[in-house]
Amino acid sequence: MGKTAEMLNVDEISSAGYEGMGSAMGDVLDSIDTFVVVSVIAFVSGFVFLILLRFMIGVVVWGSVFGVFFAFICSGGAMYVRAGQCSGTSFTDTGKNYGVSAAGAASNQLNGNQIVSDESISGNGANYRGQQSRTRGARKCQKWSDQSPHKQTTAAAYSNLTTLGFAWEPHNGMVENYCRNPIGSVYIWCYTTDPQVRWELCDPIGVHPWDHNCPNGFKVPDEKQRKMLEVFAYILWVFGAIWCLVVCCIWGRIKLAVALNKVAAKFLFNTPTIIFVPIVQATICILWNVLWAGCASFILSQVAEGYVPSKAFTSYQIAAGTVDVPGECTGKWPSGFAWKYEGNLNSTVDSCSGNLGDTSLLALPACWRCMPPRFMLDYRFAYVFFMYLWANMFLIAVGQMTIAGACGVWFFAAHDVKNKQKSVRVGLRNSWRYHLGTLALGSFIIAAVQFIRYCIKYFEKQASAQKNRVMVIVLKVLGYLIWCFEKCLKFITKNAYIQCALVGKNFCQSAKAAFSLITRNMVRFGVMAMLGGVVNWLGIALIMSITLFVGYYVLEAMHPTVSPVMPMFLFAMMSYVVARLFMMVFHLACDTMMQCFILTEDMGREKADGFVPAELRNMIPDKE
Numbered sequence: 001m002g003k004t005a006e007m008l009n010v011d012e013i014s015s016a017g018y019e020g021m022g023s024a025m026g027d028v029l030d031s032i033d034t035f036v037v038v039s040v041i042a043f044v045s046g047f048v049f050l051i052l053l054r055f056m057i058g059v060v061v062w063g064s065v066f067g068v069f070f071a072f073i074c075s076g077g078a079m080y081v082r083a084g085q086c087s088g089t090s091f092t093d094t095g096k097n098y099g100v101s102a103a104g105a106a107s108n109q110l111n112g113n114q115i116v117s118d119e120s121i122s123g124n125g126a127n128y129r130g131q132q133s134r135t136r137g138a139r140k141c142q143k144w145s146d147q148s149p150h151k152q153t154t155a156a157a158y159s160n161l162t163t164l165g166f167a168w169e170p171h172n173g174m175v176e177n178y179c180r181n182p183i184g185s186v187y188i189w190c191y192t193t194d195p196q197v198r199w200e201l202c203d204p205i206g207v208h209p210w211d212h213n214c215p216n217g218f219k220v221p222d223e224k225q226r227k228m229l230e231v232f233a234y235i236l237w238v239f240g241a242i243w244c245l246v247v248c249c250i251w252g253r254i255k256l257a258v259a260l261n262k263v264a265a266k267f268l269f270n271t272p273t274i275i276f277v278p279i280v281q282a283t284i285c286i287l288w289n290v291l292w293a294g295c296a297s298f299i300l301s302q303v304a305e306g307y308v309p310s311k312a313f314t315s316y317q318i319a320a321g322t323v324d325v326p327g328e329c330t331g332k333w334p335s336g337f338a339w340k341y342e343g344n345l346n347s348t349v350d351s352c353s354g355n356l357g358d359t360s361l362l363a364l365p366a367c368w369r370c371m372p373p374r375f376m377l378d379y380r381f382a383y384v385f386f387m388y389l390w391a392n393m394f395l396i397a398v399g400q401m402t403i404a405g406a407c408g409v410w411f412f413a414a415h416d417v418k419n420k421q422k423s424v425r426v427g428l429r430n431s432w433r434y435h436l437g438t439l440a441l442g443s444f445i446i447a448a449v450q451f452i453r454y455c456i457k458y459f460e461k462q463a464s465a466q467k468n469r470v471m472v473i474v475l476k477v478l479g480y481l482i483w484c485f486e487k488c489l490k491f492i493t494k495n496a497y498i499q500c501a502l503v504g505k506n507f508c509q510s511a512k513a514a515f516s517l518i519t520r521n522m523v524r525f526g527v528m529a530m531l532g533g534v535v536n537w538l539g540i541a542l543i544m545s546i547t548l549f550v551g552y553y554v555l556e557a558m559h560p561t562v563s564p565v566m567p568m569f570l571f572a573m574m575s576y577v578v579a580r581l582f583m584m585v586f587h588l589a590c591d592t593m594m595q596c597f598i599l600t601e602d603m604g605r606e607k608a609d610g611f612v613p614a615e616l617r618n619m620i621p622d623k624e
Helices: 002-030 032-084 091-108 223-249 251-270 272-300 316-320 379-411 415-420 423-434 436-465 469-503 507-520 522-558 565-603
Strands: 189-191 199-201 337-340 368-371
Touching: 032 091, 032 223, 032 251, 032 272, 032 522, 032 565, 223 251, 251 272, 251 379, 251 522, 251 565, 272 379, 272 423, 272 565, 316 337, 316 368, 379 423, 379 436, 379 469, 379 565, 423 436, 423 469, 436 469, 436 507, 469 507, 469 565, 507 522, 522 565
Parallel strands: none
Antiparallel strands: 189 199, 337 368
């Protein structure tokens, strides 16, 4: 009965899952017209962002630069405050206390190199005669002679009152509104001027985070941990100071990076058709991937006869292996499967059932056999896989050189004809007519490095199947090193394509020139990369946020009865792809503008004045 109920429960859950999936897909189909509208909104959002970026890039960059500095300072301050926070005292009040103490130490402790007050304290502070007039919560102390805002009898009990008219004669040092401990409390204190807080403990001026008295202990009880927090606070402050110095040293490079980003945004605004380059790329890539996947699936599915042993084995451990020993069926990758053969009772010489089911003459019944895997990798797949990598890299290379060529045409055009140039058409024509060999060679080199990396991954799988853990680690490290080399090679190759589009040299000469250019302008490229990361993240976040915000209300207006969960998920995916397209084009335009500017520097301001954008004109040096 219990099993039947359990099976019914599983069926109900499965049915509910199918119904939920079906309902979600129904919502998507019902709102397909909304998806089209929101797609247009995403593209409009991308163009609006690029237009605003042209005017807001300076605010974004300098805000990020100073934001990093304040992050170092504030993080260090937070650790310093936490190191001295008392249990039962809020973090905010502790921070205010340190701020007030620092200000008091600066203004009251020294006066012409002479100490104004003695801030020494011992025990519970009964002997304290300093001039601290602020509590740990940074609240100002009430004078001991006052009865407002808090009425108090402490002064009457511990001071000499000569007449009923309260002629004041201080006792136990209760003068002005300085913190004292006249009643033998846990530490120095005072009445506050805050009507909501009657009294509060104090600390001497300039107190160290853990030199003060905490009646209930510290928030961080371990002294070593408090010391580590203080050390980390000092380290963060040092980093903040170093960051400030670095910014001062590369101030001019940051200004150049800002100007180049403005020029790139201006180019995209004047040449909106450039955004169709990655769209066409993506469309061709999808079609190519579908075609290749069909061909590759056919090749992968042809598992050769004899790939796994055909004989039977006496135990599952021999067939499938153990944690440390490879099995006969699983000793290579892709791995086969071990399954139990039940025997043939009609056979007289069966390895599992023996003679018509009699196994007495068998030393050990061999009932475990191997099943081949669903796919197999051989030289045919290696060939088509390399062609797949090469075609992908070639398609990317064509797009990069087309965009770079369009940027170059626009940048070097005269001011009065910049907006009239067919820059995208010229860039695409030059790429196919003059630089096809360059694109094929550059993409071949990257595809070869990628193929080697995937081969190492294949050998890693084989080593794992053979239970060779040392070789697995060696191959993982080697694969990571080749991955790093691939990233560097892609960066150099991209800049080589830009050089080729601008100057017209072949791949080897362009790669050499690009490498020399990067090494000679390493700081400039570094600042551009840092700035590009910030702008890229900001662009993706803003385009997605605007698209999702507007898309939700569009969905509510067009289909109020449709659940927004699945449509909004699709909106998010679509907006992310659109944002990546825009930011990829923008990032490549920035890199191209950097190389255009470096080429223009060699010409001098006088020769470049007729075409260089206004944002960069004052940054080009004069040539004699």
